[in-house]
Amino acid sequence: MHDLAGLTPDRWKDACGEASALLQEILRLDTTNPPGNERLVANALAASLARDGVQCEILEAAPGRANLVCRLSSGREEPALLLTGHADVVSPGDLSRWTHPPFAGVLADGMIWGRGAVDMKNMVAMSTMVVKLLARQGVTLKRDVVLAIVADEEEGCDCGARFLVERHADKVRAGYALGEIGGFPTPAGTARIIPVQTAEKGMCWLRLRAEGPTGHGSMPRPDNAVLRLCDAVARLGEKPLPQHNTPVVQNFIEQVAALQKLPGRLVMPQMLNPRLSNVILSRLLPDKEQGRIFGALLHNTVSPTVLRAGEKANMIPGEAEATLDGRILPGQTAEDLLHEIREVVGSGFRLEVIRTSPPVINHPPDSSLWDCIRQTIARHAGGLPAVPAMIPGFTDAQYFSRLGIRWYGFSPLWLEASSGLRFADLFHGYDERIPEDGYHWGLRALFETVHAFCAGAA
Secondary structure, eight states, rough: OBBBBTTTTTHHHHHHHHHHHHHHHHHHHHBBBBTTOTTTHHHHHHHHHHTTOOOEEEEEEEEEEEEEEEEEESSOSSEEEEEEEEEOOOOOGGGGGGSSTTSSSOEOOOOESTTTTTTTTHHHHHHHHHHHHHTTTTTSSSSSEEEEEEEEEGGEEEETTTHHHHHHHHHHHHHHHHHEESSOOEEEEEEEEEEEEEOOOEEEEEHHHEEEEOOOOSOOOOOOOHHHHHHHHHHHHSSSBBBOOHHHHHHHHHHHTTSSSSHHHHGGGGSSSHHHHHHHIIISSSSSHHHHHHHHHHHHHEEEEEEEOSSSSSSOSSSEEEEEEEEOOOTTOOHHHHHHHHHOSSSSOOEEEEEOOOOOEESSSSSSSHHHHHHHHHHHHHTOOOEEEEESSOHOOOOOGGGGEEEEOOOOOOOGGGGGOOOHHHHTOOOOOOOOEHHHHHHHHHHHHHHHHHHOOO
């Protein structure tokens, strides 16, 4: 690492050890959502930041649902940079399937283990450490740096990013943000790239209801509401919804295709042809997981996630209900998705929108921050290119972007190809863990990017 802000190799080594300890500390705090209890992490980080003279505010949307916010002031009017991550995590599930307890924060076999190691307490700890280092080294800033560690992302952001944007916008207002998801090596076709999120699909959660006559379970009937619902759900799984090419995905596919060897270089762009896309996704990509990801980027999607019907074994219920997780491409709306679902399931069903949020788009990503990200990756990623990407899920960007903030998913982490670790497999999975040296790589990449953008000549 070249000398930045007086961080000599010895000081940088100490900072990496401190960052590992900070991550382990917050991994030991159970912030499973629900109920969240993110106050545990907010208190720990506030105490850590105070040791470097950084004063924080803790803003609660409800008891225990805490958001930590602080600002390093530059005294300048350049648009601020927001560093953000969420402190809540999903349930660890069956504890017997973990090699190390999910809330032990164990360092073993070169890995830091625990629920949240990838999603996303690593970015929480890295962002906190970057702010601590900027303050500790007395870096002269040309724009403010804002840190927001938020609650409730895993359950829709109501107590976190949404609360801050709607109730405390001035405390988190910025021109740019670095958050999840991106900054890690990932396979794309036969190549490897460093994706950086510049767009995300919108969310539309739905209820699909079927109705029918009630009756005794001993007398089967074809108009049973449960049978009708199951038939509709099965049809939704038989083939994808119509394809919609978007500029961000077209650019992504073209950039990735240029990295392939022949014949992949010629075949991959044909994913943009709706007549050929399904064949390529299902048969010609090197693994099925990549086919699922590319498919989700080319279509609105809907996944059945919850089924409800009946109360007694011997009574045919009059209603059956499925919860559907719908995701919407940029340029599409909830009404577009409802129309596509109705075309598949047919008439005689009720569709109700539970919750919706629009897609987030920052494309093309051109800005001085994007230049800093690309330059950092060029220095440290062994020739792997940074590629603007869209993710099929949602992040806190869905709310922070409403303040006009340009979002980049850049929570850097290095994963060696030989390690066998795949980012997607670690996300919400058992034995969630990250390599400690890959985490230190990420801290360096994040610090250099922030330093270049907020204190350098960028």
